[in-house]
Amino acid sequence: MTEKSLKREIILETARKHFIEKGYYKTNLDEIAKELNIAKGTIYLYFKSKSELFVNVVEQDLKVICEDIKSIVNSNLEPKEKLEKFIDILWDKLYEFRNSLGMPEISQKEFVFDNEIFPYYMEKIYPIISEMKILTKKLIMEGIHKGQFKNLEINAMSYFIGLSIKAFFMRLEDPVRYEDKEVIKEIILKGVLRHD
8 A cells, every 4th residue: 555545544534533423514624634633735635625535435335335245145145145134234334324424414315416425426426336236136136036036127126125225214303223124124025035
């Protein structure tokens, strides 16, 4: 790792800590620079704005999720087990995001359509989400092919699985309880698995 890439990683990790502690809106680059004992301008050598820095933090975490999902989908497990593990990974990471990266204070709509965030979202986040959708469809096709999943429209099943989990975290009125994962998992499995 070069000195430049190492400094970039240190900035990202420090920013992640600040986003976790203060949320997106209350985090400022001055405090990150002060903690790192660098000039604020040094951060701008690596990231054009707080929005770009935030999206890069989220990108790192999504890449980990995507790699975990990829390893499950490509494993020798049966489709039902793969789907259960897929749900576990998605739930656990969204739970962590919601509780750590200030997601309750920044809605998905704001995150995606904010004028500053949107270009970075399209460049960094959207390709990862697209890859995760492809992996979900691959898992569903395998389950249908092996006769374990209902032979329903693959795109609809893929969106249902992803959106039913994501939507649970977008609600603002009640706190999300970790144990709700098992309820969501059961609902998804009953909707997807064949019961012959």
